[in-house]
Amino acid sequence: MAERPTRVLILGGGAGGLELAAKLAADRRCAVTLVDAVSTHLWKPRLHEFAAGTVNSTLAEISFYMLAGMRGFRFEQGSVEAIDRAGKTVRLAAIHDGDGRVVTRARSVAYDVCVVALGGITTDFGTEGVAEHAIRLDTKADADEFRELFIAAMIEAREGPDPARVVIIGSGATGTELAAHLRLSEQAFFEPADAGERRKLLELTILEAAPELMPGANAELRAGVSDRLRELDITVETGAKVAAVTADDVRTADGQRWPADIAVWAAGLVGHPCLEALADFTMDRKGRIVVDNRLRSTVDPAIYVLGDAASHTPRGAETPLPPTAQCASQQAEYLASAIPATIVGGTPDPFVFRDKGRLLSLGRAGSVGLIGFARRDDFYVAGQFATAAYHALQRQHQWAVLGPLRGTVAIVADVISPARGPALKLHG
Structure with missing residues (x-):
């Protein structure tokens, strides 16, 4: 037997x-x-793109049931x-x-x-009003909720005199990438006829409690991200420890007030x-x-x-x-x-983590990051190389999930015919 x-x-x-x-x-x-x-898998590093409506891949969300049948495991929801x-x-x-x-x-x-x-x-660290008045991007449902609020705020901004105001608390990867992709999504709400006289429809602010952007990150990476956020006209305030979030604003411990139509908590x-x-x-x-x-x-x-x-x-x-x-x-x-x-009774060697660097996608401002090779120090990358490396990370994940043959076929098809443009164009 x-x-x-x-x-x-x-x-x-x-x-x-x-x-x-x-x-x-x-x-x-x-x-x-x-x-x-839930019944579908998405790669969480791109959750900010679901929120901003800038996902451009047909492989961004895949059914667990389909994957179970393809790869030979059982799925229980x-x-x-x-x-x-x-x-x-x-x-x-x-x-x-x-x-x-x-x-x-x-x-x-x-x-x-x-x-x-x-x-x-x-986590909100018990900060007053976060649970009631801020969105945290932990799940696809959170991203969907944010996107609907964002669409409504942008339509209101287009029809009225004032821009929509989004305040993001936290300057880590989620906060900075979300801000950059929201600036990209803004393009979907402009009237084509107004190309020469466009007013800003969206004000973006990132609040960071630490004295520097992206605390703990390499100084060269922080400088590269800071430059690109500045190019995108995204305000960054460091040393801004948030004490409370209300339905209308975000308030810091030193008494400053940041008006907000939408507050996003991306800290911790x-x-x-x-x-x-x-x-x-x-x-x-x-x-x-x-x-x-x-x-x-x-x-x-x-x-x-x-x-x-x-x-x-x-x-x-x-x-x-x-x-x-x-x-x-x-x-x-x-x-x-x-x-x-x-x-089979063996004793595997201990796990060893090999840090291969850090990459961020900043919408139309491109990608930046640090890449490490073997024992050499990390080096800073930007532009097309960084963008290619950023997308390669998800392609590697898709290949692992789908398998070498199916993965290669699906990825080639996705490259040839991806989901085109921001999903927000459907709602503009």
Whole structure:
């Protein structure tokens, strides 16, 4: 009688979780199930483009059900409630319709190996009014909500005397890229006949609590981003610690007031709140699950954690690895070989993160970033090379998810015939 495949249950279909599911499904020793609360996958680094309506790829959002059939894993849609470590099952919450009626009962999924990849969320640090009056870009639903508000504000600005005012709190990648792509989206609302006498329809402001833009980033990268934001007529205020957000403005601790039709909170990333309730995990101060150097939870070697849900501090480092798609992808690559090796009694080498740099897409101002090669220092890139490198990151992810053959065909088709132009043109 043939030995039963090891049941690998992956919780979360983000960049790392989905790549791991696709890779492990090719190993006949593994029976892979992927769980996610929604039915489609999108690459979170481009969430700001969904919000701004500037997504230009037919592969930007892909069905988990379709991917499961293509790559040979099983997909279960549902929200994760708890992990029963003793019984080796994961409980998924009941699914309700719009009227609150249960349409799918709560259910449990068994596992031999579990991988937690449930990501993180943007935290408001308890700041007054953020929950009520600001949008945080954590999910596709958040991006859709922002886009509808943005469209309404831009139509009002086009018809009235005053520009729409968007204030973004936080100058990390999400905040800066969103601002740049919103300036690109502004073009969809201009009347073609007014090309020679266009007034500004959109005022964009980025508020940063730290004394410098993009705190923690390389000085050359900060300077490049600052120059491009200035070219796009985006106001950046540093040392602006936000104390409250109201329906009409954003207020800083020193008493300054920034009028806002839409406020976006893009400051601070922590582990998803559900992580602490899953099981008796060791948590760090940012709500992430602490793991060892093989990405195993400290309380159960049968449970691995990757991506924004994991807190891994390499030997000699002072802080955990960064919550980036690059890190999640490398962890998925590692686990795709480490889990099968463990199944047959092996002991894989510890995980090692290799920082390959940082890239930002700033709309019509182009892309900028740092790229590292092997042991050399990072070097600054801009212009067409940076833009190509930025798009190559997602192409690499798509290739990993779709597989070499299907990925190559789909990517070539997408390059030849992408989704053309900002989605906002449909609403202008």
